[in-house]
Amino acid sequence: MTQPTLHIRLFGAFELRLGATPVALESVRAVSLLAYVLLRRDISHSRRSVAFQLWPDSSDAQAQTNLRHVLHTLRRSLPEGYLELTGRTLRWNPTAAWTLDVAEFDAALERAKRGNAVAELRTALAQYRAELLEGVYDEWLLPLRDEYRSRYLAALAQLATVLLEQGAYADALGVAERLLHQDPLDEVTWRLLMRLHDRQGDRARALRAYHACVTTLERELGVEPGRETKELYANLLTSEASAPVARAAMTDVLEQAPMVGRETEFARLVTAWEQSERGRARCLFLSGEAGSGKTRLVEELVAWASQRGALTAVGRAYAAEGALAYGPVVAWLRTEGLRETCRRLPEDVRHILSRLVPELAVAGVQPLPETTADDQRRRLYDAFVQALTQPERPVLLVVDDLHWSDRETLGFLHYLVRTVSQSRLLLVMIARSEELDSQPAVVELLHGLRALDRLDELELAPLSLADTLVLAERISGRTIADDEGVSLFATTEGNPLFIVESLRSGWRPGGEHPSLPPRVQAAIESRLGQVSAEARDLAGVAATIGRAFNTDVLRAAAGADEDELVRALDELWRRRIIREQDGDAYDFSHPLILEAAYRSAGPAQRRQRHARVARALERVYAADPQPVSGQIAAQYDRAAQYEQAVVWYGRAADAALRVYAHADAVHALERALALLRAHPQIPQRAERELALLTVLPGPLLGVAGYSSERLTAAQTRALELADALGRDPDPPLLRSLG
DSSP: OOOOOEEEEOBSSOEEEETTEEOOOSOHHHHHHHHHHHHTTTSOEEHHHHHHHHOTTSOHHHHHHHHHHHHHHHHHHSOTTSEEEOSSEEEEOTTSSEEEHHHHHHHHHHHHTTSOHHHHHHHHHHHOOSSBTTTOOOTTHHHHHHHHHHHHHHHHHHHHHHHHHTTOHHHHHHHHHHHHHHOTTOHHHHHHHHHHHHHTTOHHHHHHHHHHHHHHHHHHHSOOOOHHHHHHHHHHSOTTSOOOOOOOSSOOTTTTSOOOSOHHHHHHHHHHHHHHHTTOOEEEEEEEOTTSSHHHHHHHHHHHHHHTTOEEEEEEOOOSTTOOTTHHHHHHHTSHHHHHHHHTSOHHHHHHHTTTOGGGOOTTOOOOOOOOHHHHHHHHHHHHHHHHHOOSSOEEEEEEOGGGOOHHHHHHHHHHHHHOTTSSEEEEEEEEGGGGGGOHHHHHHHHHHHHTTOEEEEEOOOOOHHHHHHHHHHHHSSOOOHHHHHHHHHHHTTOHHHHHHHHHTTOOTTSOOOOOTTTTHHHHHHHHHTSOHHHHHHHHHHHHHOSEEEHHHHHHHHOOOHHHHHHHHHHHHHTTSEEEOSTTEEEESSHHHHHHHHHTSOHHHHHHHHHHHHHHHHHHTTTOOGGGHHHHHHHHHHTTOHHHHHHHHHHHHHHHHHTTOHHHHHHHHHHHHHHHHHOTTSTTHHHHHHHHHHHTHHHHHHHHOTTOHHHHHHHHHHHHHHHHTTOOOOHHHHHHTO
């Protein structure tokens, strides 16, 4: 009988299979020894030299004793015929039946030199799952790891260039984005990304790439882009536009200025991180009033942890109605490092996650048998946990604006903290203090975590007078007199955002500073008033979309031509009204700026904008509207186009039920029913109401229970409507009646 092939993977975590059967080695040293021989598979090795490489700090005799022991365990694990041993040497048998990802990578790169470069480069890149022997730090390995990483980056760059030359811009973009993730400080790649978007006729995205390049270089190196990158940026702007100007010189404390007065708080975050690095998972809740610098403080932690080799992922909850459940968790899973981890998960786990992250779907996987809603939710939670705790690196997870999180996300966060006590994971949750009293679900989560004794809490206080003075001088670039500092402190009460916005709007002691709530409102409105009418109108449309927006939806909703869109986006970015976000989105630099931009229009214009945004979302997501169905419904609702809102609330409920988000489904269904009752002119009102009421009892049972008066009322009304319409009750309604 033919022996199965031995399959070995050295890129990423070590894997060994005999046919389809995993083979476990008995020690990390056995993995190192096997990898050492495989990476030098074409030569015979003296035992003495191998022993020295693997145990460089041991004596010669001890190293050779160690080698004999590890060889003995390795021969127990491997089938016969793969290792060729003599008393003095060892080598890999090249004629045995085996595959090695590193060998396939090398061979494909060689073939790419002789022709069919695209196919062969893709073959090579598919082998490189992650760095060589991830998690192993032997001295002999480090130069080889660097060499293979360099070859991987060179292959990515070559493939992107070839695809660009062939006019395959969409494919080249995907490759360039992978390359950028590996080396975000390489301006050559940023320029490639800008050119590719421009070649596709999407100058807005090309501009966003430049914005992201500037921010990255400022944050990481404290430098501006080079001449060639700036020239490419200038070419993106139309000749009718004014010459490109430098970004606002006044640094934004919430983005890039050095932290002031937060040394003690940052030390607390570092302590929590170091505890989690040692395998004691922690959860830290950071609160403070709007503008107190919570996000800025955590951004500093993210940068610090990333430099130490951590895998970091940031998700944000949004106040916008209709967002799909588990939004922050989905954002985590789409972070580059975790996305790669998810792709290595078992197929059944990926199938579960694909309900929320469709790109993880696996063809041909049989769906799991239907069970109770609680069991289905538990499966989803377990899949989330598996994805978030698989990486070999320590993990830092951040959820910003926790006060806007949906119930499903909050439920999972409690489950995560409860079940991962021994993982190298730190969860940081950020919320506005003033929002907590109106968010009972968040308060319930915090109480639950306190009861588990798993919650560290930190509240940011306002800056002191002395720190206010220091921050003002760093922001303004001039000396602030003591009396000015006292006046500024009295105006802003030590709130970092208020300090920045007051200075940006031309604050001077003795000037008029309206105390409208919030006190900084006038400063923000003044800042918006400094931009062109086109940029101000675009900011209003963007604010109607919500805090995060992508250029496709913005373009469709604004109705602006490409020149106008590019100029206005660039102006808003240079004025620091918006900033680039992960993925392909922009975000307002603070929720208060979004609120001011949204209120800049009257009620009639806001309704018109909501309708335009709803139609834009329909067009942009026509192929798969499910993830944005709730947003479309909410936009039509606020546009007072109630018939369309009812339709989309029904679709939003279906989308929520697919991911077991029963509370979201109930909210969507009950809002649709309320609209039907308030607007009897909607066509086919009774039929629509019966369809919604037929679906409602299922999720309402999970949210409110059998004894709920809401459930009884829904069932009674559904039966009345069915009778009035001469129809038999549908099975879902009958099942809810027991």
